[in-house]
Amino acid sequence: MKKQSSNNKLHGIAQFVLFVTSYSPLFILICLKQVYGNRDFIYWGGFDLNSLTIFIQKFGLSFFLILLSCFGFLGCFWLFKNLEKDSKNGENVTIIDINNRNSESIGYIATYIVPFLFQNFNDWYEIVAFLFLIAIIYRIYINSNLLIVNPLLSFRYSIFEMEYETQSGKRKRGLVISKEKVLDENEIIKIYSIGHKLYYASLRKP
Secondary structure, three states: OEEEOOEEEOOHHHHHHHHHHHHHHHHHHHHHHHHHHOHHHOOOOOOOHHHHHHHHHHHHHHHHHHHHHHHHHHHHHHHHHHHHHHHHHOEEEEEEEEEEOOOHHHHHHHHHHHHHHHOOOOOHHHHHHHHHHHHHHHHHHHOOHHHHOOOOHHHOOEEEEEEEEOOOOOEEEEEEEEOOOOOOOOOEEEEEEEEOOEEEEEEOOO
């Protein structure tokens, strides 16, 4: 983690692993689709240039996405382990108003993941076009509140939009991600900044 002015901002690798895990369901489905569609090529044909070319053409994308997903899962594990530790240095605030935003993950799946499932990924054009669009979405992702909108994280974490009051009496708004499934008004929580109006939150320990 590094500091930028008064905020702690997730660095590039942390942003990247969050993006990868948010798209890992799509990556897994693409792998299954590509492997099933090219199942006739699954046999040992020796190790030569022709076999390598066929492997890259028929299964290269799947192999790349599997490696990417593994990197994302491991990186995300370490990221939240560090956030849990760093959040002890967060700021105590009082919740004024709060709304659950877990439904954002459903919209994320429908808008950003489902459309890719109708591609065949059997030729270089579709593969390159897919990677190009993913790169564009990644740039949008890391510069928006989509950073904490993640279908897989929703299994363990919840997203809230809240208005809160600082200890100095100032009222602010932001999005928080927390292990807590329910947060209520007038509750005191500890928030740790991970970006512009993005926070990791935990209940204040008595």
